[in-house]
Amino acid sequence: MLKAIQRIARAGLAGVLLLCAGATGSAQDSEKTVVLRAAHLFDATSERLRSDAVVVVRAGRIVAVGGDAAIPEGAEVIDLGDATLLPGFIDVHSHLTLEPDENYYRKTLNELMRNPTEMAFYAAANARRTLEAGFTAVRHVGGREFIDVGLRNAIAADLTPGPRILAAGNAITATGGSCDRPPFPAQRVAPLTPREGVCTGADQCREAVRDQIKWGADAIKVCASGGVLSYDPVDVPQLTREELEAVIGEAHKWGRKVAAHSHGDAASRLAVEAGIDSIEHGSFLSEDTLKLMRAKGVYLVPTFMALDWVESHADGYPPNIAEKAHVAAAAHADMFRAALRIGVPIALGTDATVRPDGHGRNAMEFALMVEAGMRPGAALLAGTSNAARLIGLEAEMGTLTPGKWADIVAVPGNPLTDIRATERPLFVMQRGRVVRRDGISLLR
Numbered sequence: 001m002l003k004a005i006q007r008i009a010r011a012g013l014a015g016v017l018l019l020c021a022g023a024t025g026s027a028q029d030s031e032k033t034v035v036l037r038a039a040h041l042f043d044a045t046s047e048r049l050r051s052d053a054v055v056v057v058r059a060g061r062i063v064a065v066g067g068d069a070a071i072p073e074g075a076e077v078i079d080l081g082d083a084t085l086l087p088g089f090i091d092v093h094s095h096l097t098l099e100p101d102e103n104y105y106r107k108t109l110n111e112l113m114r115n116p117t118e119m120a121f122y123a124a125a126n127a128r129r130t131l132e133a134g135f136t137a138v139r140h141v142g143g144r145e146f147i148d149v150g151l152r153n154a155i156a157a158d159l160t161p162g163p164r165i166l167a168a169g170n171a172i173t174a175t176g177g178s179c180d181r182p183p184f185p186a187q188r189v190a191p192l193t194p195r196e197g198v199c200t201g202a203d204q205c206r207e208a209v210r211d212q213i214k215w216g217a218d219a220i221k222v223c224a225s226g227g228v229l230s231y232d233p234v235d236v237p238q239l240t241r242e243e244l245e246a247v248i249g250e251a252h253k254w255g256r257k258v259a260a261h262s263h264g265d266a267a268s269r270l271a272v273e274a275g276i277d278s279i280e281h282g283s284f285l286s287e288d289t290l291k292l293m294r295a296k297g298v299y300l301v302p303t304f305m306a307l308d309w310v311e312s313h314a315d316g317y318p319p320n321i322a323e324k325a326h327v328a329a330a331a332h333a334d335m336f337r338a339a340l341r342i343g344v345p346i347a348l349g350t351d352a353t354v355r356p357d358g359h360g361r362n363a364m365e366f367a368l369m370v371e372a373g374m375r376p377g378a379a380l381l382a383g384t385s386n387a388a389r390l391i392g393l394e395a396e397m398g399t400l401t402p403g404k405w406a407d408i409v410a411v412p413g414n415p416l417t418d419i420r421a422t423e424r425p426l427f428v429m430q431r432g433r434v435v436r437r438d439g440i441s442l443l444r
């Protein structure tokens with residue numbers, strides 16, 4: 001009982017709401033057993049493809065997997081033919097509340113001009129597209145006005161379709177840091193406060209973490225180094241060791257994992273030593289830092305989709321950003337190969353919002369990781385079981401095994417020989433509910 005209470009406390013409001021939504025939302029399906037069949041099955045417990053591709057689903061959960069699964073009489077059988085069944089995909093680096101735009105200047109103006117209510121409608125549309133693409137869960141690593149918390153609750157209450165969201169609220173950042181606002185004149189745009197994630201000194205950064213948790217964060221995002229799409233040098237450390245230790249220590253005390261935006265090696269090293277759970281982007285990580293990450297089980301979240309776009313469309317950005325994009329992208333490819341060689345745990349994260357067509361095309365990240373040297377099976381694990389483990393939801397999702405939520409995707413043919421099949425899902429099921437079939441979305 002105590003364990004259950006601790007789990008709910010850790011899961012926060014989202015956990016409570018999900019328990020409620022689970023009780024009502026899946027009631028319509030509770031009596032019905034659905035059997036999924038296909039040519040292949042990738043259960044994400046290994047890189048192997050199985051041929052006994054049968055998954056039995058009841059009451060929103062997987063009850064049996066494999067050729068010898070008992071099929072109850074009266075079960076609905078869905079035969080997906082020459083396809084592969086996989087666990088629902090998970091994107092651990094998402095910003096659904098940010099609206100992509102190929103024009104950097106228009107995007108900046110829109111973000112300033114839209115009020116939170118209007119932004120929430122865009123976020124809901126992005127969430128729907130993400131779910132239709134087979135992403136049944138995302139970790140939302142930073143956005144303004146707690147729109148991610150509101151969207152998470154609305155999805156959990158079945159008001160609007162979308163992936164299960166783990167929300168981080170505002171990212172924690174230094175003044176002028178990569179997650180602060182651009183340096184708009186203070187007379188025109190009010191500087192951000194600790195409640196909005198901008199902090200100085202250990203006490204204020206601890207307060208900033210508590211503020212995010214108070215208003216509903218399930219995870220914490222911290223910006224350890226400079227960024228590409230910001231006005232600071234990309235590789236410098238921004239928060240001090242004391243500030244990072246305060247952020248990470250406080251978050252962990254509350255049962256929240258911490259993701260660090262970090263391109264630079266010195267900043268990443270500080271974050272890893274301070275107990276960070278994942279390094280996001282990681283462009284300039286040295287072999288020494290990668291080895292330390294492997295030793296401490298710290299995940300790398302490479303976000304190829306974002307870097308790939310900014311680098312290939314650098315002309316559309318202010319000159320300082322374009323220059324940083326070229327330097328970071330060049331270092332990032334080498335860093336990723338070193339991470340693979342060293343054996344750093346890797347989880348799939350897209351930063352999809354950086355691309356104008358990004359939300360709903362998250363599965364591109366699988367192919368980008370494979371093109372950079374990752375085995376297709378390892379890339380699939382990064383977007384399923386590894387991602388679930390990083391965000392602490394491995395008991396509920398990430399593998400096709402009995403007891404897990406019935407978050408299931410089917411892609412055509414064999415994704416180990418054609419990784420881009422992940423970008424053409426035929427079928428998507430979220431907690432037992434079919435949201436896409438025959439390649440067509442059933443969401444209205």
Ligand SMILES: [Zn+2]
Nearest residue numbers: 093095141351
């Ligand atoms: Zn990001």
